[in-house]
Amino acid sequence: MNEAEKIDHLLDRLSGLLRTEVRRLESAETLQPVQLEVLDYLKRANRFSDTAMSVTEYLGQTKGTVSQTIKVLQGRGLIHKTPDAEDRRVVHLVLTRKGEQVLNQLKPSPLLQQALGSLSPDCQQSLAAGLMELLSAMQRTNKAKAFGQCHSCQHNLNRNGGYWCGLTEEALSVDDVELICREFSAA
Numbered sequence: 001m002n003e004a005e006k007i008d009h010l011l012d013r014l015s016g017l018l019r020t021e022v023r024r025l026e027s028a029e030t031l032q033p034v035q036l037e038v039l040d041y042l043k044r045a046n047r048f049s050d051t052a053m054s055v056t057e058y059l060g061q062t063k064g065t066v067s068q069t070i071k072v073l074q075g076r077g078l079i080h081k082t083p084d085a086e087d088r089r090v091v092h093l094v095l096t097r098k099g100e101q102v103l104n105q106l107k108p109s110p111l112l113q114q115a116l117g118s119l120s121p122d123c124q125q126s127l128a129a130g131l132m133e134l135l136s137a138m139q140r141t142n143k144a145k146a147f148g149q150c151h152s153c154q155h156n157l158n159r160n161g162g163y164w165c166g167l168t169e170e171a172l173s174v175d176d177v178e179l180i181c182r183e184f185s186a187a
Contacts, residue, residue: 007134021111031102034061034069039078039103042095046150046179048168050092054182058147078102136186148184150177155185 001009022036031039041058042050049058056066070093073079078099084090095103116124139146150156155167156177163172167183 018109018112021109022106025106025109031106032069032072034059034065035073035078036103036106038066038069038073039095039099040107042079042093043100043103043107044180046176046181047092048165049147049180049182050094051090052093055093057145057182073099145182146184146186147180147182148186150179150181150184152186153181153184155183 019033023033037059038055041055045054045058052063052066052070055061055070056063059066061069070079074081077096079093079095082092082094084092119127136146150163150165150172155165156172157164157166159171163174163177164170165172
């Protein structure tokens with residue numbers, strides 16, 4: 001077995017174990033996998049990326065699937081829609097307190113947390129760095145949007161000791177630069 005086959009097998013097994021646990025946990029909350037994926041994405045998305053279109057792009061789902069998922073999550077009180085203050089055509093999707101509580105029970109997976117706890121901090125850091133490199137390489141190869149964190153984006157500028165998005169020409173908060181953005185471009 002060559003390295004690519006070994007890595008593919010390991011990622012497949014890890015994904016399978018995590019999916020099995022998440023399905024078990026989701027069933028207790030009566031959530032579908034795509035619903036949990038939407039909640040997880042919205043928790044990490046910045047104010048430029050918390051729209052239905054961004055969810056669709058990030059998850060690689062159809063508009064119809066995402067639209068129906070959003071309706072269900074909104075109906076269950078897990079998210080709410082907020083019109084953009086400057087452009088009323090834009091609608092932001094925001095986790096409610098209940099949505100955050102449900103997500104915090106399921107993510108990160110208790111199985112993953114327990115397994116990572118058995119690894120040294122150095123091993124955890126190396127693993128995270130390697131997986132980030134692999135993800136970045138796959139996104140470049142696939143020409144997919146990276147949805148990276150603002151703090152490492154080429155558009156993130158330092159102006160007067162604060163953060164500034166050179167693409168949108170808007171100030172960014174400390175919280176903003178830690179979230180993911182659909183317009184991310186590696187520095």
